[in-house]
Amino acid sequence: MSINWFPGHMHKARKEIAEVMPQVDIIIEMLDARIPFSSENPLVPELRGDTPVIKVLNKADLADPAVTALWVERFEQEKGIKAIPISQQNPEQIKALLQLCNQMLPDRNLDIRGARAMIMGIPNVGKSTIINTLAGRTIAKTGNEAGVTKIQQRIRLDNNVILTDTPGFLWPKLSPASCGYRLAVTGAIKDTAFDYADIAIFAADYLLKAYPQQVMARYQLKEQPENDLALLDALGERRGCMRKGGVVDLQKAGSILITELRAGLFGPVSLETPDMVTEELQNAKLEEATRAAEKAEREKVRQQKAKKKYR
Template sequence: MGIQWFPGHMRATLRALSERLKTIDVVIELLDARLPGSSANPLLAELIAGKPTLKVLNKEDLADPARTAQWLQYYAARQATRAIALHAQMAGPARVLVAECRRLAPHRGGMAKPLRVLIAGIPNVGKSTLMNTLLGRRVAQAADEPGVTRREQRVALADDVYLFDTPGLLWPKIVAPDSGWRLAASGAIGRNAYDEEDVALALLRQLQADHPDRLQARYRLPGTAAEVAAQPAHELLQAIGRRRGALLPGGQVDPHKAAEAVLGDFRSGALGRVTLETPQAFEAWMAAAHAAEAQRQAERAAARASRRRDAPPSDAGV
């Protein structure tokens, strides 16, 4: 399942972000706590090049607490990096973020050297909602759709702490299909870039492996949790569609509406606190994806070289 989404405004965002980073002391990267690896932007990692970074696992109230702890440890082990988990409704997030940023840049602070912080993240990761919560007023438009924020904003978190908010940014090529469908399932990718039924089936397979009991309870499915886990995903989607009344004329299941129901339940937390990846699994599939991509590039280079060798000599200069 190849999923790609990099609309034109993201190219402009990338250029603006590159310029803004030259003046920034600390970068806050907002991640989705349900997919902390897949929602980390590799483009941003290249751009910040060792700059002090605070990894914030947002929506942690929707994520599995044990796996959140694993991810916090994974990111905190990196140089010049701290990691925390929060959700937009928690009390006092501004104090927590300011304190963590000050620890990362102790040489900055005071009116003479204000701390300059940039917050970045993928689309629909909750940046706008968090910004509104931080300041206690609406400064950013929030919606359950990716790509709502389109321009940079600057706000004061404290007298000597300035926060620059940037539009959500993906990267031009998602090399790992495992990350692609997870991003789509979370709502980070525009709906025109993927097939909802394919994404719902991939999500169901993951939930069958990790939480078959929750699927059984949510959709009141017959049989045991073990039987739900063993059922082919397409049959399970049909069963869910029947239970949710996602039917076409004649009584057939509408797979698109059934897929929408599954994705909506995951995004809202109706399926419980779910984290779709562990650090170990993420590193394994990313390594495999990068190896496959390197192989494809090598094959393309070999094919181009072969075409050049086989091309007839040029008549230039004759």
């Protein structure tokens, strides 16, 4: 199953960003530190040219610091990119972004014209909270759900930085398919666009492989569950998520797992690593090539049949 969410205002935001991006001096791209690749906007490499980019790995307090360090190293291998992990619980980290914007523009006379920055990111990545911290006042509407900001606005900040705020948006096709699941698990996709049991099974499978001890500690399990469904069954039994006949309600158990994962109750957890993503991209290319070859073969057979029919 693929998960996609691309309402109308996101299409509009995508077009507006593509129009404005060539006019800015620096891009601040907000990423979720738990899913740096899945939350990365494909428009940035397409349109940025030589424009410098600050990749802000927000919610770093919820992510595995060792994995976050690997992502920072990977991002900074590309010219003109600086990656910094931050937490909304540390305002000084956030305010340092303004100084970094100016540092990354050494050849510009900022006394004549301030740096023009654009901030962008997926829904519910914490962009509005960051803007309010930078401005020192409430400017952007915040909310613990996807799709709060829906219009573009410009804000003058300290250090002579003019910031263009953009609505959070996704892209029409999330690929590889696992990206859609990770975005749903972390809250970037509206809850009505997916099934909780479905994404909980995905999350449970990953957690058992990557963070088994943290799972067992959270649910006070003496033995590691055999698989994803066994974990949800154990969770459901302990939290009273039972249906008639003694069967665990996967929707309720799944909702608990996802809610607690989003809240960081398992401890620091990262849902993807650079090596994992590299392998997924390679597999996705192979699958796409296979589908293209199968489609070409079906078309060839169809044309052969058509020739025989009309001889």
